[in-house]
Amino acid sequence: MTTPSSSEPILDVRSVSKRFGGVEALKGVSMALHPGEVVALAGDNGAGKSTLIKTISGVHAADGGEIRFAGEPVSFATPEAARAHGIETIYQDLALADNLSIGANIFLGREPVKRLFGFLPVLDRPMMAQAAKETMARLDFHVSRLDAPVGRFSGGQRQAVAIGRAIYWNARVLIMDEPTAALGVPEQRKVVSLIKTLKAQGRGIIFISHNLQDIFAVSDRIVVLRRGSLAGERRIADTSHDEIVKLMVGG
Template sequence: MTEPLLDVRGVSKYFGGVHALEDVSMDLHAGEVVALAGDNGAGKSTLIKAISGVHKVDRGDILLEGKPVTYESPQQARDHGIETIYQDLALADNLSIGANIFLGREPKRKAFGFLPVLDRGLMADAAKETMRRLDFHVDRLSAPVSAFSGGQRQAVAIGRAIYWNAKILIMDEPTAALGVPEQRKVIALIKSLKEQGKGVIFISHNLGDIFAVADRIVVLRRGIKAGERKPDETTGDEIVRLMVGG
């Protein structure tokens, strides 16, 4: 296979006497969805925070496109194309899609020759283009995102990531608290990202969603890698046994 986008090699992370991760390895290729499965406390959050610049690892290496990387902050990871979409989505509910895409990075243009003002036209065009790339349609691009459904809000968060050229998207429980139709929309969005050549790390407690979208399933248990399976070569029962150690 081609060189992975992301290669995690023997990573360990300790919090005092707690071994949150112990010698965990995994990789992720372009156009691939890798699911992380495991009970609460298995190490999933610690692993994605190590990848995304929140935590520094105590041992092991993280390689991006074959080069070792160490990030001092999540912003550095974002600058190198790693975006994490957490459950709360970090959207400003009172702002439009375009304004959320540029949140904290608002484009300016000069008005009346010298006064800088927000370039609302550029923000509207960005919203239209990113939603088109995701094949996700909303009627009112100028509406505040508080007016949107859960699946549409996920699309806004994903759209923001791909507008800023994310190569890897880490999605933390993206279908949680959504109804079945909205879950299907989010699964369709993830498949669209895969078709665009993005690498996706998908974290979910919903085994149905994992089997619907993942190319590989990495199972964590109490900070160790308990196993790795392809969905068409395993069952939900086996994944549960790996998760609980049965």
């Protein structure tokens, strides 16, 4: 597996700025992400975390600076354009259809079709089921019924479905927004395990969380934002909870 220290960044954000009217939400923020690396974004509410990930993922256009993906400058007009490049964002609400199966959620909006009798289009449900089985196996994820509606699943299982959808479509960078929020401790551990699996597969992960314990459990580096600016960047091995809190609040 490629190690972060020996590889070029898969994602390189260089001095990116973003304004909303008179509010400067991002003030020349830079960060890099390597394959097989987990970088945490930390900061209080209003620090600029959401604006940064939305600028990376095509929701907002940057007003200044540059974003490079796999060494090439990119500018995504839409989230679909970012996904086509291999950048997937998993928001806290997961955007799953609770009444549909894992396979149907993986292909939501991109359903495979086969021709019955040579002309009648029908959903290729066997292909969707097989994709669900293979994708969940890659995450070491097991449920008793892959065809069950995902609304019956636990919070951690639903996170796995959202992650599975991203990796099925060959995401090279996953942005995970508060993936352990509102989960019990066992479910948090499952999500942490999933993130470690993704890291071992060589994917780059941006991990946003208010939970410093989770950040220290899965991340290689922490990028701290404060009031739209880069307050600091630390390797997990070289910092502490107290130092990160001081960077966040400016103490």
